[in-house]
Amino acid sequence: MAAADGQPEAVGVTHSGFVALIGPTNAGKSTLVNRLVGAKVSIVSHKVQTTRAVVRGIAIHNNAQIVFMDTPGIFKPRRRLDRAMVTSAWGGAKDADFVMLLIDSERGLRGDAEAILEGLKEVPQPKLLVLNKIDRVQREDLLKLASAANEKIAFERTFMISAENGSGCEDVMDYLAATLPEGPWYYPEDQISDLPMRQLAAEITREKLFLRLHQELPYSSHVETEKWEERKDGSVRIEQVIYVERDSQKKIALGKGGETIKAISTASRKELSEILEQPVHLFLFVKVRENWGDDPERFREMGLDFSK
Numbered sequence: 001m002a003a004a005d006g007q008p009e010a011v012g013v014t015h016s017g018f019v020a021l022i023g024p025t026n027a028g029k030s031t032l033v034n035r036l037v038g039a040k041v042s043i044v045s046h047k048v049q050t051t052r053a054v055v056r057g058i059a060i061h062n063n064a065q066i067v068f069m070d071t072p073g074i075f076k077p078r079r080r081l082d083r084a085m086v087t088s089a090w091g092g093a094k095d096a097d098f099v100m101l102l103i104d105s106e107r108g109l110r111g112d113a114e115a116i117l118e119g120l121k122e123v124p125q126p127k128l129l130v131l132n133k134i135d136r137v138q139r140e141d142l143l144k145l146a147s148a149a150n151e152k153i154a155f156e157r158t159f160m161i162s163a164e165n166g167s168g169c170e171d172v173m174d175y176l177a178a179t180l181p182e183g184p185w186y187y188p189e190d191q192i193s194d195l196p197m198r199q200l201a202a203e204i205t206r207e208k209l210f211l212r213l214h215q216e217l218p219y220s221s222h223v224e225t226e227k228w229e230e231r232k233d234g235s236v237r238i239e240q241v242i243y244v245e246r247d248s249q250k251k252i253a254l255g256k257g258g259e260t261i262k263a264i265s266t267a268s269r270k271e272l273s274e275i276l277e278q279p280v281h282l283f284l285f286v287k288v289r290e291n292w293g294d295d296p297e298r299f300r301e302m303g304l305d306f307s308k
């Protein structure tokens with residue numbers, strides 16, 4: 001049956017709700033959201049602090065529409081940007097029907113996980129524990145970790161998964177689809193993210209920057225899409241600016257003879273044309289904007305609260 005707006009409708013009783021994924025940085029939250037949604041909605045890197053603001057990834061499973069909120073990793077903040085990221089992560093948890101704590105099984109409760117468990121005690125929603133990266137650990141260590149975490153917080157369920165290879169992910173979806181409240185879907189059936197395409201495109205370029213550049217540069221940079229022009233021949237022209245904080249960083253971003261920026265541009269363009277299913281002409285510019293990390297406008301653009 002089709003609804004008035006042409007969207008197919010789910011038949012029978014529908015379920016829907018919001019699930020916030022929180023956890024230490026690098027636990028695999030974005031990898032998991034992409035896996036559960038079945039498409040890339042949030043960028044991933046091996047570096048810490050990749051996700052900067054809450055990104056919604058929308059999945060449909062059985063009769064349920066499950067809205068996953070991928071949040072920035074929670075860690076001890078130093079800069080203003082860090083603080084805003086951590087505040088945004090906890091804020092995501094407040095709006096959710098379920099809060100899912102994702103832990104890297106290999107790291108266990110070391111580092112920030114312990115403090116997050118403490119913070120979770122103040123969160124009233126039902127909580128789920130998801131132990132990720134089980135491809136990296138022994139089963140007995142996994143069981144020990146599960147019981148140590150469950151001693152601190154009364155989790156409704158514990159799942160053991162690998163976001164990377166998909167193992168255990170179906171169980172998470174089955175559980176959520178059956179347990180989320182009955183109610184109408186929040187988004188059209190074909191929508192997979194709340195991120196406008198211009199912003200996702202900027203994120204894709206930021207991911208390539210994270211993967212390519214080392215040391216502090218990824219954390220001192222920020223990408224914005226400035227122009228988006230659909231052309232008659234079916235291609236799209238996208239102009240983006242990479243903001244860095246110092247002239248020395250600009251030199252690093254450009255690389256010798258521009259080779260670094262060229263490689264970033266090629267990688268980003270390739271992925272963008274796959275996502276958009278059309279040829280992409282991508283133009284990247286590197287600009288120095290001192291202290292963009294203290295600029296309220298940049299925070300708004302990222303969906304973060306400057307005042308935090």
Ligand SMILES: Nc1nc2c(ncn2[C@@H]2O[C@H](COP(=O)(O)OP(=O)(O)OP(=O)(O)O)[C@@H](O)[C@H]2O)c(=O)[nH]1
Pocket residue numbers: 023024025026027028029030031032043044045046047048049050051052071072073074132133134135136161162163164165
């Ligand atoms: N071996 C293994 N690696 C994984 C798994 N899931 C994620 N990873 C890797 O872990 C790293 C971090 O993944 P992300 O998804 O960016 O982690 P995140 O929790 O979103 O990190 P932040 O956004 O920085 O908080 C990446 O290199 C992933 O490929 C998994 O199940 N197994």
Ligand SMILES: [Mg+2]
Pocket residue numbers: 029030031042043044050051070071072073
């Ligand atoms: Mg992330």
